Amino acid sequence: MGEKRSQTPSATRRDLVRGAGLVTAGSLVSAFPMPAIAQVTKAPIRIGCLNVYNKAGGIYGQAIFEGLQLYLDQAGGKIAGRPVELLREDDEFNPQVALQKARKLVESEKVQIVAGPLGSHIAAAIAAYMKKAGTPWIVTGAGSTDLTKGRLPHMFRATLSNWQVASTMGAWAAANLKREAAVIASDYLAGHDIADAFRDSFVQGGGKVVKEIFTPPGTNDFSAYISDLVTSPPPMTYVFYSGSDAIRFVKQYDQFGLKAKSELVGFQSTLDADTFSGQGDSALGAISSSIYCETLDTPENKAYVDLFRDKKKSYPGVFDESGYTAMRIIDDAVKLIDGNVEDADAFAAALAKTNIKAPRGPVSFDQVTHQAIQNVYIRKVEKRDGVLRNEPIATVANVGDYPPNKA
């Protein structure tokens, strides 16, 4: 935070308060980072998995956690010879709770790495604390474009940024789909973040946004908005929803016959492996952009999908893969420093050197903002053997971070 929140309050002030607490000086446990221990221990590496595990968003938090776990199991539960413990903390999608839980993980559970969270508002809320604490932090879900602007030295976003995914679609759609589009999105920050990113690149590519609609999160009935679109259908509709909104919108869009009149194009969470069970055939033929596609024809992805389908019947979604790859990135970096994760700076330096072929394709980090540089796939929903899946129809390679974040 600011300068005012001094890390070491003056000794006199501290002693005075302690004195009131009837404490002798020696008993205080320092909360400040200790000098790194040189020799590597065989003690477990503790990773705090701060995420939402219940109710809205819980499905994604769970997917990320299972992804981490899946990789870890595959690696035999050990990294660089050290056993790994995953500690789950539910942030309840509430920034106030999340801050509390982040402190718990860092100060009480003494984790060496924090992985999470899904919510961008959660990430924003804990950023200042995480910066102060200096604990390495692998972002596994939160996509807000602004998050990497803060350039936390120990934070690495191993997953999408909203800008990466939405602006890539804007440019591609203007060039390859239609020149006019309506934009409809959830009326909270992520919705505006994504709509802005799409609009900017779409307009830059010569497209025109004819209508923008923002709907309250958790809308039951979209008929009012959809009827509005039906009367003069735009050639294309760009959509951002997640969770139940994604199910309802895509179904109702189809039920009103709009899918035939206006091409349905969406953000990754709107049309992903975990929404298909709710959307059914209504999703068929829709196009979306994402950092991952479950049907990528690469050896890395095929191996991963086989592994995943061994455990579950379904196909992996973007967050399943995000968790899996995040642990892979941790694994590589920890090996690079011979398991000495206690040295946060060395670990961060190792993370920055990440250069892997993940199921989603090549992943490395922006050296300034620590945003993952990765491919963005344009995907289309197809039905194979009675199962809905996304199939890649175009690849935009090595998309980096939002340029102003680096400036």
Next chain:
Amino acid sequence: MDLFLTQLLNGLVYGVLLFLVSAGLALIFGLLGIVNLAHGSFFMLGGFVALSVTAATGSFWLAMLLAPIPVMALAGLIEVAFLRRLYARSQLDQVLLTFGLSFILTDVTETIWGKGLSSLQEPRGLREGVEILGNVFPAYRLALLAFGFICAFAIWLVLERTRAGSMVRAGVDDARTAMGIGLNVPALRTATFAIGGGLAALAGVVAGPLLGVFSGIDVEVLIPAFIVVAIGGLGSLRGALIGSLVIGFADTLGKAYIPGVSMFLIYFAMIGILLVRPHGLFGQDPSGG
């Protein structure tokens, strides 16, 4: 103009959907005086049971028929095990109990069916659109509209025109007298609560193709249902119908024409109506007379 008529139709459909959700709530409050915060959970459970039934049989109609049954049994069980001991206590205790039960039912549902997002497929024959006012309107929504009014009529018929209905109403008006003339009031109460739960489950099934089936939908439908019941007058079925239509229209037209404030509109409607009529449109002042 066409668009406006379409929006009115949308409002009507949404209103009817809200009526199906809130009818059981109004029934339970009207007849038992219980504010049932677990109503959304019954709705959710109805959807999930229907999901299992359609997965096994492929028939939506069968799901509609079967899904309310286990939920009714569960509701009846809850009445016998818990609520029965609370009639003499304050409404707060009943509210808290059903609030607690809603947490438990959410957890149980997630344990059985998982946290995933699902929905029900409309029955064959209602999947296509129908041309109305020059635009496609989903056939399922029209069927829902008809079904909602049929339900309203059926509930009215049962309550007002059958012996069972008059027994229930007698038990409500004056439990002691009803017992005096030989009515089994505890059984009537159990049945009423079970039927209220069953209605919620039925609503959960028919709403499945529109709203989806997932954990968390319980709260999403509970709050509008409460607003409907508060506006209509607690415990009044007629009030629930009118309240549903008011909210259906207000919400839909708000989204269409004043999207900036649509998020608040239903709350404003509720506060405004309760300001003028503190006991709702058709509610009775419990302290008067």
Next chain:
Amino acid sequence: MTTATFFTKWPAARGFAFVAVLLPFVVLSPLALLSGYGLDVITEIMIFAIVAVSLNLILGYGGMVSFGHAAFFGLGAYATVLISTRYDVSPWLGLAGGVATATVAAVVIGAFCVRLGGVGFFMMSLAFAQLLNSGAIKWRPLTGGSDGVGGLLRPDLFGFDLADADVMYLFTAACLAGALLFMRMVIASPFGHVLVGTRESSLRMQAIGYQTRHIRLAAFALSGAIAGLSGGVYAFYNGFVSPDALSFGTSGMILLMVILGGKGSLLGPVLGAGLFLSVKNVVSTHTSHWLLIVGCIFVACVMVCPEGILGFAKKLSRSGERR
């Protein structure tokens, strides 16, 4: 027996003397035993204890079941952050503004709610809280939407920096103690008894000449003010506030704390807040069935000890005395 003997035998008096002796130990021992995070946990418990105490005034003493008490908690927090950061004034002024905002809101919202009894009150309070929650999400330029607003730095108090966990802890403890002393004074005052009268029989109160609506409104405003204080301290604690602070979930949690500890007793809500948050802190890490546990706590409270743990303990000790 003369009337003088029984009204001096106010049962809470003994309990309070007991607490007064224990209090310094209770307050100071965490300072001795815990450091940073542990102290923060207790600080948070005390913050919620304050808001639970405030809800208890209207719920336990006034018989008003509010399902929207987080509205005042959240408003207090929002106003504290916004005033401090937007107008660049001392956070103390922000805190005062937070209390004032919550009080004014409680007067306005209360004016609507107290007209309705029982279930109507419950619905109305819920509707207003939902309205404010929606407003906080929607009005992004002011509230920062779902992200919330931050940037609040804990201020100094008499030269002590609240950024220090110890100072923050002591400050919060002082606020809780102040709230409890104030509450104790109110419930033993003529107004406190009048409030209990409206809970017991509104009709009778009116018939003997009390304007029950005004009385309920005054209690509601008072409760809102204390909830606002608690929210303001919560904003100090976190440095930011998000719409969750005024959500349905937060309202339900505050209600649970009061019910769990014991409504209508001075220390019940404090006990409830402490128990609920400690259990949550320990248990929620190890289970994915936290909701089930919360639900069971509710059901058990209602079925087994409707007067909460404190009421249950009192009943036990009373039946013990009789034997």
Next chain:
Amino acid sequence: MLRLENVSKAFGSLVVSNAVTLDVTPGQRHTIIGPNGAGKTTLINQIGGQLSPDRGKIFLHGREITRLSAPLRAQAGLARTFQKNTLFQALSVFENVRLGAQAAHGRTYDMFRSWRNDTRVLGLAEQAIEQMNLGRIAAQPVGKLSYGDLRQVEVAVALATSPTVLLLDEPTSGLSPSETARMIDVLHALPREISILMIEHDMEVVFSIADHITVLYYGEVIASGAPRAVADDPRVQEVYLGAPQ
């Protein structure tokens, strides 16, 4: 003291008060009698402010109170008892009575002092308790009292508000003969500064207390006057003795 002019009230098509006019003079013991369904309690509710009349006017001390709320009427010196139990169940008898005294003489919104400091209110409460002979049960919670005791607490609470007009809704209903006798004594002992308007079924009680009787029949006053005159009124006799079922 208390005057009703053409007070009328109907619930739908059921007329419960039909142009009722009556006058309670200072110090009067005025009793309203009438068969069940005559609209006696409804009339008391209209005077007390629990219901408002459709037409007509009500005056207290010459001031119109027709549209005044119940609390304001009480503050103007009107006190009443109820037939159904609306006392403060969880509070002791003393607390119930003390709240009555505090309503008239205390500071309702005082949050900063203990109620124990208000000796005036305490004194008035003790006085009302002694007046009703309730000292032996003063500490008991009202929720645990017998019906007979409750009737007396009712009167004590009303008296504690230092009323000038006391409305009693069947103060002896459900009492044993000995309790009834005690209630009669208590009512006799009340100072004449208090006017009483009372509904009563028990004719023994009526004739031992009343100096004026009004007969209500289906919401209408059919007779009003001194006890003997009313008893001799042929219409009253018809209503009470010869009325068809």
